[in-house]
Each structure stands twice: as structure tokens, then as C-alpha cells.
Amino acid sequence: MNVLKTSPKAARIGVIAAALVATGLVHAAAWVWTYRTVVPPDAGYVIESLSFNIDIRKKNPSPRESERRIEEIEERIERIADITQGIRTYSVLAELAHVPEIAARHDLNVTLGAWIGKDETRNRREIESAVELAARHRNVRSIVVGNETILRQERTLEELIGHLREVRRRVNVPVTTGETWDIWIAHPELVKEVDYIAAHILPYWEEKSDAIALRYAFDRYEDLRRAYPGKRIVIAEFGWPSRGYNRNDASPHLMSQAEIIRGFIAEAHQRGIFYNIIEAYDQPWKTAEGSVGPYWGLFTDKGQPKFKMVGRVALKEHRILGVAALVLGAGLTVFGLWRRRPTFGHALAYAAAAQAMGAGIALAAAYPFTHYLHFGAWVMWIMGFSLMIPLVIITLAKVHEMAEVMLGRAPGRLIPNEGLKARAPLPMVSIHIPAHREQPGLVKQTLDAVAQLDYPNFEAVVVVNNTPEEFYWKPIEEHCRALGARFKFINVLGLKGFKAGALNLALEHAAPEAEIIAVIDADYVVHPDWLKNLAPAFEDPAVGLVQAPQDHRDGNASRLKSVMNSEYAGFFDIGMIQRNEDDAIVQHGTMCLVRRTALAEAGGWSSDTIVEDTELGLRLYEAGYTALYTNRRYGFGVLPDTFQAYKTQRERWAYGAIQIIRKHWRHMLPGARTLKPEQKREFVAGWAFWLSDALGAAASILNLLWVPAILFVGVLIPTVALTLPILTAFIVNLVHCVALYRTRVKVPLAKIAGAALAAMSLQLTVAGAVMNGLVRDNLPFKRTDKGGNAKRRAAENPVRRESALGLLLLAAAVALYLTNEFRVTEIDVFAFALLIQGLPFLSAMAMAGIEAWDARERAKPAPMPPAVPAQPATPKPSVPTPVYPLAAE
Known part of the structure; x- marks a missing residue:
């Protein structure tokens, strides 16, 4: 079979x-479901009148520019000649003075508009031109003197009436002025001065939804009829924009425009109402009328009809x-x-x-x-x-990492928690411990733990570098001597290369027979089984690196350290496990084991970056070696003393990552053969996370700079399509953090919240480091203050920049929300995006606040201990036995 x-x-x-x-x-079903079509009343009638305009803002155009404008008028009037009986203009100056002549050739009537504003010289030119054109062209059927002049408060009622009386006296056609319906209701005296009422009824500007726009318009028309019975009334402006921001319930949309315009024309014809639709063509230059200004036309600015006047209407795009x-x-x-x-x-x-x-x-x-x-x-x-x-x-x-952890395959490359069983004699291990101005007590605890290793063949090489103070190095030297010949002590001044220089010096002093080089930080207390459980991995000649995670034994020493420790754990229990599946882990220095021959082949520890450990790990991969990872804790160090020290450490890591990009980017190219595709993907993705913090900070600053323009100039607000990704990314990050911490790190929600707070608080620090890495090289190595080494300054503020940005973003979000009079959706979404973008900076303030809280707690006087009888002294063993925290096994 x-x-x-x-x-x-x-x-x-x-x-x-x-x-x-x-x-x-x-996805396709969602697009089909949102595919909106409408069947408004057919409006196949010839439209009564359309507003017509072109851009004549440029003064003193050249003869060729003026000729092109006239050609534009000709083309546009010709295009609409078959669908309308007439057109209404708003000015009669410059090339617009040719409109009556061109319209006459297409049998169109013209309602001339003479613009009346603050400039009385222009007002006089408008009036004279309108009077002259009305006398010369028989197709001029009316003159509108001023357009919403009273509404804009550019002329008093008395001044406008004076202009109306003059024009009525000089022409033989009806004369009026264009105002909104409420202005006509409020000023009966104006009605007496015109031959007919030219009322503007625009439901959008009055915040009416598209569902009630038509009813509202005709109700206002009836109000005017009741107020002025017997007076001729023309709805001189009616329309609806196809795009732009909402104005409370009024939401512009092409479908809404089609429904409202066609419905209005059909009912107006049925009722016998005279009307003018605003407008014939979109006017992209009308930015002074807000976001909707350019979008009132029945045609695009290129002359394409937006919708049919009969039959079904669909959104083409x-x-x-x-x-x-x-x-x-x-x-x-x-x-x-x-x-x-x-x-x-x-x-x-x-x-x-x-x-x-x-x-x-x-x-x-x-x-x-x-x-x-x-x-x-x-x-x-x-x-x-x-x-x-x-x-x-x-x-x-x-999303990939979250899906892979929660819905994907179980990790298959992890070294089991019980370790590996040796099938051959265990190799000699040389443990290298670099130290620079480390607290002697911490280093002695590290050496005591090393002395307790359950491993038959190892040595320890301690390199105290560039530390002239005897306070630091002398006790360590004496302790190494007390621990015996396995412990080598080297004290060197003037050593170059920072930590890499110390490790290369240790390598020179390593026993010739040592096959494995182990590295631990000077504050790490290791578990006795560390080498015994992991060294057997090197029986596979392809293995060049074995890495165990970092952890810390003082995570409960303060609130700040608890929060920091929670943040570290996520990388080692989530990211590193997943990267290990693609053989692309990050070598992070302490708790690593490296094959000595592989280290030599890769060129030793390099001092041209300040993250010599991570850079070496990448070179080992490029040399063809593989790496293994265990997430069991075999060593525990101490956390940074202060929030500033925490930031300094992360700044070094981020700056070093950019140095590595600059040094190794060619290995990430598709044609490069030194790395497997999945390794390239993981390293590029890891670097992208560093870069994303820089982009996030840059976006926050750019959006912040945009706010005054929105508030005081009224410029375009970023579209929802561009601001929603910020909110989406935040939600995904939040779900990612909570879900994976609960799944992998297995800590309570309070610690997850602390981890998120700590991670966000570093955004500006990482962003600064990334920018420095892109434009500068060879910045000095900054050690992380641990074990009480931090120099505390009372006036020091580690979050000055973060505080300024966070509070400015918060203030900007509040200001936008409170000044959003018409509840424009884009403004509210943008305000919320600003609030989200401010969270990392506000998180840094929260971290500083937690640190200050801890300091106040430490400053409180300790309670008096109860009196107890004196106890006999207990002799100390020659080699103290370290106390290990429970390993996560």
C-alpha cells in the first residue's frame, strides 16, 4: 500500500x-459590505443655475496667463452648457468679465456677482464693471451686489444698501444681494432694497446631517415665504460638499452629495422654486473655506462629473x-x-x-x-x-511574534531546563570577569559563587581595568589569592578598548588548554550547575555560542528595581526564545559560553563598537557557527542603581545596535551568503525595533509642531488614514505585552504594567542613541552604575526632556479636544493620537516619580529593633556559600 x-x-x-x-x-466581504450605492430621485432636468468661478487670485497676470484663463472659462462653460440654463458668478473683474460674452455663445443666462468687501476701491471697480456688462450683454438677467457681506461683517447694512440703491438706479435688470436665510429673516429693511431675495441655504454649515438636509432647506425656504409673502425668493446657494471634515452631524461624502443635490433639484422643479446650485466645479484653491472648500462642485477640477444625474450612483474608487x-x-x-x-x-x-x-x-x-x-x-x-x-x-x-508564541509550534531548539548530559569528557572552561570601578563586595560575591561551581575543570580570570583606586581593586586581589590558584587576578591601567579590551586581555591570560571561554559580569552570582549543564552543548562542533539569560537578584529591593526587572524578563523569555528557533539569538555578554577556536576565527572581541558581545555573536553566525539558548536562569546580577543608570545602559545598547548596522549591513543583503535568510530577517527586525523608537519620537515631535498650525492657522489636519496606524500600533503593542507576558513570563498584571511602563519610558533615550549612531561614531563606552556606585545629585533631573515633551503633547491633545467646537472626527482622532504619543514621555516621568518615592521610603527612620540576648559568634567559612534566588525552572 x-x-x-x-x-x-x-x-x-x-x-x-x-x-x-x-x-x-x-477582507473582500468587508469591502463588498461597505460598497455604498444610492438611487436618489432622478434629476435629469436642466439645472436652473450653477455657481461658476475660476482662480484669479494672482494679480497682474502675463498676457499668456490671461489668455489661458479665458480659454479655461470657455472650456468650462462649454462643458456645462447642456446641463444648466444659467450660471452665477461672484466677481466681474479680470478675466471673469468675459463670462457673459462666452456664456452668450452657449445660450446661457448669467447672474453677475459684484464682490463687495473691505476694499472700497475694488468695490467701485466691481460695481462699474457689473453695470457696464449688464448694459452690453442681453443674457445678463440679474446682478448680485455682494456675497454674504453682512454675514462676514465686511460692510454695514447701511453701506450695502447704498450700493444696492446705486446699482438698481443704473441698470434695467433685477438687483439683489446674496445672504444666508437667517440674515434675510433678521433684516426686513434689506428685503425692501432688493428686487428679489437671494437666500443661501447650506445645511452643512448649519451642522445638519445628510438625512435631514433636504427637509431643513425647504423648511427654511418656507420660513422666508411666510416672513415675506409675495416677495420673489431664489435659493441662490444650495449644495453639499463631497469631501472634507464633518461639522458635528454634517458629514461630507460623495454619496451624500449625490443624494442631496439630486433630491433637491427634483423637489425644486416639482415645487417651481428658482435656485442656484453651488457649484459647477471643485475649486482646489478655496482653502479659506476650510477642508470642504474645494469640494462643492458637481464636476472635479479636471472636468469629470462626480455622479450621474439619473440612475444608480456608486463610488468609483x-x-x-x-x-x-x-x-x-x-x-x-x-x-x-x-x-x-x-x-x-x-x-x-x-x-x-x-x-x-x-x-x-x-x-x-x-x-x-x-x-x-x-x-x-x-x-x-x-x-x-x-x-x-x-x-x-x-x-x-x-503580531507575528504573538501568533507564533500563542498559536504556533512549541520551541524546539531550547536547551532543556535540566541541562545537557555529557557524552564526552567535559572541556576546560576559562571564566572571564571584567571589572571597572566595581564595588568590591559585589565582585567578591561573584567570585565566591564561581568557586562553588560543580564543574571539574575551570579557571577564573579577573581583569580590573583602568581602576587606579586601591579601594576597588585591592580587596578583589586579596580575595582571588584566598580562593586559590584557579583564580587569576590582573590589574591594568591605560587599557584601551573598554570592556572588549579587558576581555581580550583575559583571553591572553587564559590557560592554553581552555576550550571554552565563559563571560560573566562582575556582579553576577552563578548557579553551581551552570557549566555542568551547558558545556556539553559544545560536543557538536557546529556550536560556537551557548547563551543563558540575564536575571537579577535585587528585583524586589525597591519599586523601581521591580519595574525594571519585569521589563528585562520579557526579552529573555519571549524574544530570545523565538529568535533561537531561527538560530538568530542576540549574544548579550554575561552568562555566555563561546568556543575558543570560534572566537579566534571570528577575530576576538572587537572594540570598534560599544556592544562587543552582540557584535561578536553576529560575527560567529557569519563565520558559519550556530548558537543555542536556554531560558533557565543560571546567574543573577544586580540592577542599575537609578533610572538614569537604566537609561544609560539602554542608550549604550541602542547606539551599539546602530554601530553594528553600519558595520554589518552588507551581510543582510539578499545576495549575501554569510547568513541564512531567517537570520537576516530576525536581525533586521531587531534593528527595526530600535529604529521604531526613533521614528516614534520623531513623529511625536512633528505632530506636536503641527498643532499650533491647526489651532491658530486652521491648516489641514492629518487624515484618519495616517493617524489610525498610531492607535493601531499602540493597541497591538498593549495586547502583545499583556498576552505574551502572561503566556511566557507568567507574572501578575501589576508586573506586566510595570514592564510596559519601563519599556515606554526609554523611547526618547533610544531615539537619541539611534540618531547619534546614524551621525556620529566612536562615542565613549558608558558603564552602568550598579551596586551602589551611582553618584546621586540632588538637583539632577533624569527626565527633563521627557517631561517637556510629555506635558506638551498632553496639553496639545487637551487643547485640540476642547477647541474642537464642531466635533470634527479627524481632530478628535489626532488629539487621541497625540495623547498616545505622549505616553512614553509621561512614563519616563512616572519612573522618576517611582524612584523619588523609593528615596523617600529609604529616608524614613528605621524602627528600633527589639532587644535580644547576645548570640555567640558563628565562625565564617573560608569560602562563603552564596545564597541563590530560586531559578525559574
Whole structure:
């Protein structure tokens, strides 16, 4: 009997394809479900009148520019000649004076508009031109003197009436002025001075929803009829914008515009109401009227009709966007999963996220094609879209890790907690312990723990470098002598190369027969089984590195240290385990074992970066070696003394990561053969996380700089398509943190919250380090103050910059929310995004507050201990036995 077997590659492709089809169908269904079509009343009538305008803002145009303007008027009037009986203008100066002549050639009537404003010289020119054109052209059927002049408060009622009386006296056509319906209701005296009421009824500006816009408009018309029976009334402006910000309940949309305009025209014809629709063409230059200003036209600025006047209306770009989103979602899915071995659950979760991100990218990318962008808007879009792409990549990387941990395969490469059994004689291990101005008590605890190792063949080489103070090195020297010949002590001044220099010096003094080099920090207390359990891994000649996690024995010493310790744990119990599955762990120095020949082949410890450990790990991979990881704790150090020390340590790591990028980027190129594709992916993704902090800080600052322009200038607000990714990334990060800490680190929610707080608090520190790494090289190595080494200064504020940014972002968010009079959705979303962007900086303030709280607690006088009888002295053993915290086994 033959049994068909599926190859691993075919199985992987099948899983990815199944997830892609499942999520693609749901994604497509979402686009279909949101595909909006409407069937408004047919309005196949010839429209009574359309507002008509072109951009004549530039003064003193050249003859060629003036000629082009006239040609534009000709083309635009010709295009609408078949759908309207007339047009209304708003000025009669410059090239607009040619409108009556051109309109006459197309049998169109013209309602001339003479603009009346603060400039009385221009007012006089407008009036004279209007009077002259009315006398010369028979198709001029009316003159509108002023447009919302009283509403804008640019002229008094008496002044406007004076202009109206003059024009009525000089022409033989009806004369009026254009004002909103409420101005006409409020000023009966104005009604007496006009031949008919030219009322503007614009439900959008009055914050009416599209559902009631028509009823509202005709109700206001009836109000005017009741107020002025027998007076001719023309709805001189009615319309609805197709795009722009909402104004409370009034939400611009192309479908709404089609429904409202067609419904209005149909009912107006049925009632016999004279009207003018605003407007014929979109006017991209009308930015003074807010976000909706450019979008009132029935035609685009290129002359394309936005919707049909009869039959069903559909959103044309919806299908294009849907297809683009599906293609992008599929591409992101395949790219993210192709070289992995996902389970169906893992693939499904990742594909769902990729489809959502594809939709977001499509919507953001389409923005310039569906909106009119001026220079400032282009700058906003380019910056926002540029920052969105890496944000999407980082978010998908988080989703992948979350899906892989919770829905994927169990780790298969971890060294078991019970360690490895030796099948050959154990190799000699040389343990190297560099120290620079370390507290002697801490180092002695480290040496005592090393002396207790349950391993037959090892030595310890202690290198105290660049430490002239005898207080630091003398007790260590004496302790090494007391512990015996296995412990070598080296005290050197003027050593170059920072920690790498000390480790290379230790390597020179290592016993020739030592095959494995172990490294621990000077504050680490190791477990007796460390070497016994891990050294057997080197029986495989391909193994060049074995890494155990960092941990700390003073995590409960203070609130600050508890929070910091929780943050460290996530990397070692989540990120490192997953990277180990792709043989791409980060060598982090302490608690590492390195094959001596591999170390020599890779060139030893390099001092051209300040993260010599991580850089060596990458060189070992490039040399063809593999690495193994255990998440069992075999050693416990001490945490940074202060929040500033914590920041200094992270600054060094981030700056070093950028140094490594600059040194090794060629190995990450697709054609490079030194690393496997999955190793490249993991290292590039790891570096991207560092870069994302820099991008996040940059985006926060840029958005903060944008706020005054929104508040005081009224510039374009970043579109929701560009701000939603910030909120999405925050939600994903929050879920990622909680879910994976509960799954892998297994700590209570309070510690998870502390870990999140600590991680966020470092954003600006990491951002500064990344920027320094991109523009500067060879910054000095900064040691992390531990074990009471920190020099505390009362006036020192470790979060000065973070406080300023955090409070400014908070204030900006509150200011935007409180000044959002019309509850514009984009403003509220942007305000919330600013609040989210401020959280990392406010977290740094919280960390400083926790540190201050701890300091106040320490400053309280200790209670008097109860009197107890004197106890006989207990003799101390010659080699103290260290006390180990419980290992996470």
C-alpha cells in the first residue's frame, strides 16, 4: 500500500494558502459590505443655475496667463452648457468679465456677482464693471451686489444698501444681494432694497446631517415665504460638499452629495422654486473655506462629473481601493510567512493582521489621488506615509511574534531546563570577569559563587581595568589569592578598548588548554550547575555560542528595581526564545559560553563598537557557527542603581545596535551568503525595533509642531488614514505585552504594567542613541552604575526632556479636544493620537516619580529593633556559600 507523503515545503505552502484564502474572503466581504450605492430621485432636468468661478487670485497676470484663463472659462462653460440654463458668478473683474460674452455663445443666462468687501476701491471697480456688462450683454438677467457681506461683517447694512440703491438706479435688470436665510429673516429693511431675495441655504454649515438636509432647506425656504409673502425668493446657494471634515452631524461624502443635490433639484422643479446650485466645479484653491472648500462642485477640477444625474450612483474608487487593499494584504501575508513554518492558527492570525494593514496602506496611499493637496498637505502626507510604512512593519512583526508564541509550534531548539548530559569528557572552561570601578563586595560575591561551581575543570580570570583606586581593586586581589590558584587576578591601567579590551586581555591570560571561554559580569552570582549543564552543548562542533539569560537578584529591593526587572524578563523569555528557533539569538555578554577556536576565527572581541558581545555573536553566525539558548536562569546580577543608570545602559545598547548596522549591513543583503535568510530577517527586525523608537519620537515631535498650525492657522489636519496606524500600533503593542507576558513570563498584571511602563519610558533615550549612531561614531563606552556606585545629585533631573515633551503633547491633545467646537472626527482622532504619543514621555516621568518615592521610603527612620540576648559568634567559612534566588525552572 502506497502512502502519499506531503513535503514540508508543500505543507507550508498549503497552510499559507489556506490562511490567505480565508482572510482574503473576509477582507473582500468587508469591502463588498461597505460598497455604498444610492438611487436618489432622478434629476435629469436642466439645472436652473450653477455657481461658476475660476482662480484669479494672482494679480497682474502675463498676457499668456490671461489668455489661458479665458480659454479655461470657455472650456468650462462649454462643458456645462447642456446641463444648466444659467450660471452665477461672484466677481466681474479680470478675466471673469468675459463670462457673459462666452456664456452668450452657449445660450446661457448669467447672474453677475459684484464682490463687495473691505476694499472700497475694488468695490467701485466691481460695481462699474457689473453695470457696464449688464448694459452690453442681453443674457445678463440679474446682478448680485455682494456675497454674504453682512454675514462676514465686511460692510454695514447701511453701506450695502447704498450700493444696492446705486446699482438698481443704473441698470434695467433685477438687483439683489446674496445672504444666508437667517440674515434675510433678521433684516426686513434689506428685503425692501432688493428686487428679489437671494437666500443661501447650506445645511452643512448649519451642522445638519445628510438625512435631514433636504427637509431643513425647504423648511427654511418656507420660513422666508411666510416672513415675506409675495416677495420673489431664489435659493441662490444650495449644495453639499463631497469631501472634507464633518461639522458635528454634517458629514461630507460623495454619496451624500449625490443624494442631496439630486433630491433637491427634483423637489425644486416639482415645487417651481428658482435656485442656484453651488457649484459647477471643485475649486482646489478655496482653502479659506476650510477642508470642504474645494469640494462643492458637481464636476472635479479636471472636468469629470462626480455622479450621474439619473440612475444608480456608486463610488468609483471603492472597487479600486478594495482590489489594491487585497493585493497589498496578500503580499504582506506571503512576505511575512513564506520562510516560516507556521501552524494554521499562526498563519491565520498573521494574515488577518496583514489584510488589515493592506487596507490601511491602500487608504493612505490613495489620499493624494482623492483629495486636492496644497504644499502643506503634501508635506503632511509625505511625512505621515513615510512614518506609516515602518510602523506597519513593526506592528506586523509584533503580531507575528504573538501568533507564533500563542498559536504556533512549541520551541524546539531550547536547551532543556535540566541541562545537557555529557557524552564526552567535559572541556576546560576559562571564566572571564571584567571589572571597572566595581564595588568590591559585589565582585567578591561573584567570585565566591564561581568557586562553588560543580564543574571539574575551570579557571577564573579577573581583569580590573583602568581602576587606579586601591579601594576597588585591592580587596578583589586579596580575595582571588584566598580562593586559590584557579583564580587569576590582573590589574591594568591605560587599557584601551573598554570592556572588549579587558576581555581580550583575559583571553591572553587564559590557560592554553581552555576550550571554552565563559563571560560573566562582575556582579553576577552563578548557579553551581551552570557549566555542568551547558558545556556539553559544545560536543557538536557546529556550536560556537551557548547563551543563558540575564536575571537579577535585587528585583524586589525597591519599586523601581521591580519595574525594571519585569521589563528585562520579557526579552529573555519571549524574544530570545523565538529568535533561537531561527538560530538568530542576540549574544548579550554575561552568562555566555563561546568556543575558543570560534572566537579566534571570528577575530576576538572587537572594540570598534560599544556592544562587543552582540557584535561578536553576529560575527560567529557569519563565520558559519550556530548558537543555542536556554531560558533557565543560571546567574543573577544586580540592577542599575537609578533610572538614569537604566537609561544609560539602554542608550549604550541602542547606539551599539546602530554601530553594528553600519558595520554589518552588507551581510543582510539578499545576495549575501554569510547568513541564512531567517537570520537576516530576525536581525533586521531587531534593528527595526530600535529604529521604531526613533521614528516614534520623531513623529511625536512633528505632530506636536503641527498643532499650533491647526489651532491658530486652521491648516489641514492629518487624515484618519495616517493617524489610525498610531492607535493601531499602540493597541497591538498593549495586547502583545499583556498576552505574551502572561503566556511566557507568567507574572501578575501589576508586573506586566510595570514592564510596559519601563519599556515606554526609554523611547526618547533610544531615539537619541539611534540618531547619534546614524551621525556620529566612536562615542565613549558608558558603564552602568550598579551596586551602589551611582553618584546621586540632588538637583539632577533624569527626565527633563521627557517631561517637556510629555506635558506638551498632553496639553496639545487637551487643547485640540476642547477647541474642537464642531466635533470634527479627524481632530478628535489626532488629539487621541497625540495623547498616545505622549505616553512614553509621561512614563519616563512616572519612573522618576517611582524612584523619588523609593528615596523617600529609604529616608524614613528605621524602627528600633527589639532587644535580644547576645548570640555567640558563628565562625565564617573560608569560602562563603552564596545564597541563590530560586531559578525559574
